[in-house]
Amino acid sequence: MTKKKGPAKKDPQHEIPVGVVGSGSFATAIVKMLVENCKVVHWCVRNEFVKGAIELRGHNPTYLTSVSFDLDRLKVTTDINELVSACDVIVLATPSIYLSDAMDKMTCNYDDKIFVSAIKGIVPKANDVVAHYLRDEFKIGFRNQAVIAGPCHAEEVAMERLSYLTIAVAEDEVANKLRSLFASDFINVHCSKDILGNEYSAILKNIYAVGAGISSGLGYGDNFTAVFVSNAVREMEIFLEAVYEVPRDVNESSYLGDLLVTAYSLFSRNRNLGNLIGKGYTVKSAIQSMNMIAEGYYAANSVYHTSKDKKLNTPIIDAIYAILYEEKSAEAEFKKLTTQLN
Known part of the structure; x- marks a missing residue:
């Protein structure tokens, strides 16, 4: 042939x-x-x-x-x-x-x-x-x-x-x-x-992208998304320092850049998953409607418990976990989250 x-x-x-x-x-x-x-x-x-x-x-x-x-x-x-x-x-x-x-x-x-x-x-x-x-x-x-x-x-x-x-x-x-x-x-x-830092940041950005998608699905605009992402990168820095403390600049492209493109891009499967949830899909139905794996869903469980074990202040991770795994209302969790971001 x-x-x-x-x-x-x-x-x-x-x-x-x-x-x-x-x-x-x-x-x-x-x-x-x-x-x-x-x-x-x-x-x-x-x-x-x-x-x-x-x-x-x-x-x-x-x-x-x-x-x-x-x-x-x-x-x-x-x-x-x-x-x-x-x-x-x-x-x-x-x-x-x-x-x-x-x-x-x-x-x-x-x-x-x-x-x-x-x-x-x-x-x-x-x-x-x-x-x-x-x-x-x-x-x-x-x-x-x-x-x-x-x-x-x-x-x-x-x-x-x-x-x-x-x-x-x-x-x-x-x-x-x-x-x-x-x-x-x-x-x-x-x-x-920074092997572990890059690996953890790639995992975290998927979780935050789910959150960015949820905010979009709920009808929050660009102003809120900008605040959400700026808080997410600071939260990422807290988490990375707790799990693997080495000199790093989270403003470099492999950390912040990867977070930005995953949170904003229409190619992002994690953002798309969150967008469906924000629009009212159940978590299960949103996952089933996608033909690709959204890693942020699976990672949120482990990252949330790591954050709790280390007693970290990670309100974004907490909110996304509550929506994905505790069947909490996305609208209620994000309304509460708006008072915790700055």
């Missing part, structure tokens, strides 16, 4: 074996980033249907369907062991609730591999962030981990609009390697050493 190829691209330079686990929108966007620079990208997708559709038509049949791939640069599989065995760098890009299902199947040797988390949520099995899950469950130390942060919506990557990635990683050598893999004409890459 003749392979269908996408549009002509520059000749890729890197022969570093790299793979992506996941077949959602951000996983597809990451594959698009990597094929700009890599001669071959390994891609582990969820099932044989997705694999077959990609190999037949050159694009993901469900997410970012407009992105066409040169199949000569892809090796698609449904076997995580095949991918991990073949790659030095493994990007994890599944929804957080499915990560343990994928990782539990990993039986091959993964010593000295670099695992890059593009997951912006809490792993339910561990009730913890991905960095701790990989360390505790698989003995993958922070020297062999990295975290991808935004602001970087998958939909804008698909359109090759200029986007920004922050890659948080402990070792400078690994940072330079990863930068060379991801940077392109439309991807600007910065590096950080």
Whole structure:
């Protein structure tokens, strides 16, 4: 069978074996980033249907369907062991609730591999962030981990609009390697050493984006949203300092920028979830009406209890948790919240 190829691209330079686990929108966007620079990208997708559709038509049949791939640069599989065995760098890009299902199947040797988390949520099995899950469950130390942060919506990557990635990683050598893999004409890459801070901020911004969506659905305007987001970034700083205190500036793009784009953008699935709830949908019906995972819903439970355990003053997190998990009225919770923001 003749392979269908996408549009002509520059000749890729890197022969570093790299793979992506996941077949959602951000996983597809990451594959698009990597094929700009890599001669071959390994891609582990969820099932044989997705694999077959990609190999037949050159694009993901469900997410970012407009992105066409040169199949000569892809090796698609449904076997995580095949991918991990073949790659030095493994990007994890599944929804957080499915990560343990994928990782539990990993039986091959993964010593000295670099695992890059593009997951912006809490792993339910561990009730913890991905960095701790990989360390505790698989003995993958922070020297062999990295975290991808935004602001970087998958939909804008698909359109090759200029986007920004922050890659948080402990070792400078690994940072330079990863930068060379991801940077392109439309991807600007910065590096950080704040692995846990970037991971937690990516989780928190999804929760705050649910809140921004709720306020929109309730009919609050731009003025309130601006106050809401400015309070959210201060609340984020309080939370980050409590869970992982290192020098950081939350006004940098990987913290504040990612929060802004997720809270305001119509591409934001977390904002869309909140908007439905604000308009009167039940939490369950709002979740069921979406065809993508809104990580903020799942993360809110864990983050709320962490905040309570540490006795933090986080009124926004408290309000969103009450709406999502205690069936409290969104209208009443936000009316109360308006008196707590400044």
